[in-house]
Amino acid sequence: MTPTGETAAGVAIHEALLDVGRQIEAILASAEVAAAEIRAQAERDAERYLEERREAANQVVAAQIARLERFSHELVTETNRALSPGSGTVESGGNGAQAAAPVNVSGPSISREEAVLQATQMAIAKVDRTEIEATLRQELGAEQSRQIVEAVLGSR
Numbered sequence: 001m002t003p004t005g006e007t008a009a010g011v012a013i014h015e016a017l018l019d020v021g022r023q024i025e026a027i028l029a030s031a032e033v034a035a036a037e038i039r040a041q042a043e044r045d046a047e048r049y050l051e052e053r054r055e056a057a058n059q060v061v062a063a064q065i066a067r068l069e070r071f072s073h074e075l076v077t078e079t080n081r082a083l084s085p086g087s088g089t090v091e092s093g094g095n096g097a098q099a100a101a102p103v104n105v106s107g108p109s110i111s112r113e114e115a116v117l118q119a120t121q122m123a124i125a126k127v128d129r130t131e132i133e134a135t136l137r138q139e140l141g142a143e144q145s146r147q148i149v150e151a152v153l154g155s156r
Helices: 003-083 112-124 129-139 145-153
Strands: 089-092 097-100
Touching: 003 112, 003 145, 112 129, 112 145, 129 145
Parallel strands: none
Antiparallel strands: 089 097
């Protein structure tokens, strides 16, 4: 072989290797683009899933809030009916125990209905009876907090 023939073969091999290198780079670039598209789609899917879960959770919470509001309203209505001036007594839990009737709440910051509602909400949240009385007495200005708590929770 002549020196020129070896050089031509070397150049051909070199060019073939360069071509293979370019093809590998193109394949890697395509793979990176595909991976980026897959990541972006996965992120969109995850966001959509999270949004659906948030919406479902919000619906459950809204339903529970509506139930609690209905329950609170019914409880306040029944308590107010029981505490109305003509009722005389309040029966607690159907066991025949009786508590003092009508509760007069005074103070500039709260009405009787608000005091009953506040006591009911605190009781639902499992707040201690003494703390409910203290809250009605101090924070809300209810002078007869014990009577309201007994009307909501029953006598001790």
